[in-house]
Amino acid sequence: MKIKLPRFLVRKRVKDESAKLGAIDSPVDVEPAKPIVSPEKLRLSIVRGDAKLLETYPLYEPWAYAYITEDLSAGTISYVVYEIGLTPQEESVYKSIVDYIMWELEPPKTHVEDINSYISSFAKRAIRFFQLKLGRTPGLSWSKIGYYIERNVIGYGLIDPLMKDPNIEDISCNGPGIPVYVWHRKYEYLPTSVVFKTSSELDEFVIKLAHLAGKHISVAYPVLDAILPGGHRVAATFQKEVSTKGSTFTIRKFREDPITIVDLISYGTISPEMAAYLWLAMDYKMTTLILGVTGSGKTSTLNALANLLRPTYKIVTIEDTPELRLPQENWVQLTSRPTYLVSGVSEIKLYDLVKVSLRYRPDVIIVGEVRGEEAYVLFQAIATGHSGLTTLHAEDIDAAVKRLTSPPMNIPTSYIPLVNIALVIKRVTKIDESGRPRPVRRITSIWEIKDYEKYCELATWEPIRDGFKVNLRESIVVEKIAKMRGVDVENVIEDIIKRKYILDYLVVTGKRSYERIATYVSNYYYKPSEVLKEIGFKER
Numbered sequence: 001m002k003i004k005l006p007r008f009l010v011r012k013r014v015k016d017e018s019a020k021l022g023a024i025d026s027p028v029d030v031e032p033a034k035p036i037v038s039p040e041k042l043r044l045s046i047v048r049g050d051a052k053l054l055e056t057y058p059l060y061e062p063w064a065y066a067y068i069t070e071d072l073s074a075g076t077i078s079y080v081v082y083e084i085g086l087t088p089q090e091e092s093v094y095k096s097i098v099d100y101i102m103w104e105l106e107p108p109k110t111h112v113e114d115i116n117s118y119i120s121s122f123a124k125r126a127i128r129f130f131q132l133k134l135g136r137t138p139g140l141s142w143s144k145i146g147y148y149i150e151r152n153v154i155g156y157g158l159i160d161p162l163m164k165d166p167n168i169e170d171i172s173c174n175g176p177g178i179p180v181y182v183w184h185r186k187y188e189y190l191p192t193s194v195v196f197k198t199s200s201e202l203d204e205f206v207i208k209l210a211h212l213a214g215k216h217i218s219v220a221y222p223v224l225d226a227i228l229p230g231g232h233r234v235a236a237t238f239q240k241e242v243s244t245k246g247s248t249f250t251i252r253k254f255r256e257d258p259i260t261i262v263d264l265i266s267y268g269t270i271s272p273e274m275a276a277y278l279w280l281a282m283d284y285k286m287t288t289l290i291l292g293v294t295g296s297g298k299t300s301t302l303n304a305l306a307n308l309l310r311p312t313y314k315i316v317t318i319e320d321t322p323e324l325r326l327p328q329e330n331w332v333q334l335t336s337r338p339t340y341l342v343s344g345v346s347e348i349k350l351y352d353l354v355k356v357s358l359r360y361r362p363d364v365i366i367v368g369e370v371r372g373e374e375a376y377v378l379f380q381a382i383a384t385g386h387s388g389l390t391t392l393h394a395e396d397i398d399a400a401v402k403r404l405t406s407p408p409m410n411i412p413t414s415y416i417p418l419v420n421i422a423l424v425i426k427r428v429t430k431i432d433e434s435g436r437p438r439p440v441r442r443i444t445s446i447w448e449i450k451d452y453e454k455y456c457e458l459a460t461w462e463p464i465r466d467g468f469k470v471n472l473r474e475s476i477v478v479e480k481i482a483k484m485r486g487v488d489v490e491n492v493i494e495d496i497i498k499r500k501y502i503l504d505y506l507v508v509t510g511k512r513s514y515e516r517i518a519t520y521v522s523n524y525y526y527k528p529s530e531v532l533k534e535i536g537f538k539e540r
């Protein structure tokens, strides 16, 4: 197979096909960043008393820092990216090296696992070559030049420092000349000092994002929904085709290590008891709906719950963009495919994938998010004995059922009781030790579905004490599992308590990775007494 370089790196060699479709050329951003707000200006306004520095931390030491500042008159908080700029001499060397890379970089001759590290090592060799060529260069920082080359050639250019900040969950740009916004874990939405000044700069950047994702965006196909290297989800629009202010993009940053059930407990999103109950529910293939608004944490919760499924279960996941990450081996990951009008490639929808998934004899079908006709097929699959796990944009159970039973999903009301459990995750505000409101996520309700319009609230979040109330003794699911096992309800509750102890143990000992959790889940199935002995659980 011929290995290709990202297209923005080969523009000088190959005539880009996208040009035919009205896309413009997409060169590497060769202009190194100049800080929009200099630290001097910032310092001055702090000294004058107009602004307050809330916090600062490095993004890439020693070249890039985040300054979180508060404008005292307006009361607004901003995110300032400060990068140490290049000197004129460094800038000219930087430009020569970028030019050299653009001309000399050849596609790899043999298969490479990671095209980015291939380019990165070529860039390092290019820098070394220039170091040798130029000899002694007093006052010139090669490490700073290296930073800008990495940022602009391999990285995300202007927004690269934002991509490096682990506190940032989303990065979005609503058009040229408007500050790029970020969703910060501590401060929620913040405008940043990063601005794409002109439409062409933003158009080029959006094309670069599409190419990095191995996709295409142009006047002919002005909408992009794709995954960037590193798993970041990107949605973008091109020029003014569908977005009035010009090109736009939004990136949901991917976490290297997924949020696990142990994290959810540590963050206070869920109580150990609720988590143990859901673990048991996963074990007994209870169909579960995860509800919430955009960005509330639905997919993360789905992933954390799927991590608790029995290792022997056959799992098929169906998504538009591959976001889920599971440790189970018996897992088939299917993703839909958009249509490309000119290439004659047919579209594969979630609907088609849910249909085909039944051929895989799955124990559990996980649909990343149900929105349309695929919901109907999923419910048919559940009706024929499969277990379903999915997310839905809805604020509560009533809204969810209304959506499910209306077009385009059209689920008959008689199918609603096929769902055993629904839970909702919300972003709520908590006042931290310093008296500041801080956004946190909480699973504010878990319902059990008795029948259409008959929902029992098993667990609720109580805002005043920031705690949860759980009523296992009234649980329909617990009763159902007791019947399946041929035991009494107390016996099932005892099992939930054991699982809670295991989860508590994992939280206290910091064993939070999804692989670690999978090991404990698996061991609890095969050698429960050993696990219980390890965690010091004493039978009553």
Ligand SMILES: Nc1ncnc2c1ncn2[C@@H]1O[C@H](COP(=O)(O)OP(=O)(O)OP(=O)(O)O)[C@@H](O)[C@H]1O
Binding pocket: 168, 169, 170, 252, 253, 255, 259, 264, 267, 269, 292, 293, 294, 295, 296, 297, 298, 299, 300, 301, 440, 441
């Ligand atoms: N319980 C949590 N605590 C802290 N951060 C969380 C939690 N759950 C999710 N997040 C973070 O919130 C962001 C959004 O999460 P996620 O993608 O799961 O949301 P979503 O509801 O699926 O969003 P969308 O509606 O866009 O699909 C991610 O950056 C994720 O890391």
Ligand SMILES: [Mg+2]
Binding pocket: 298, 299, 300, 369
């Ligand atoms: Mg999601």
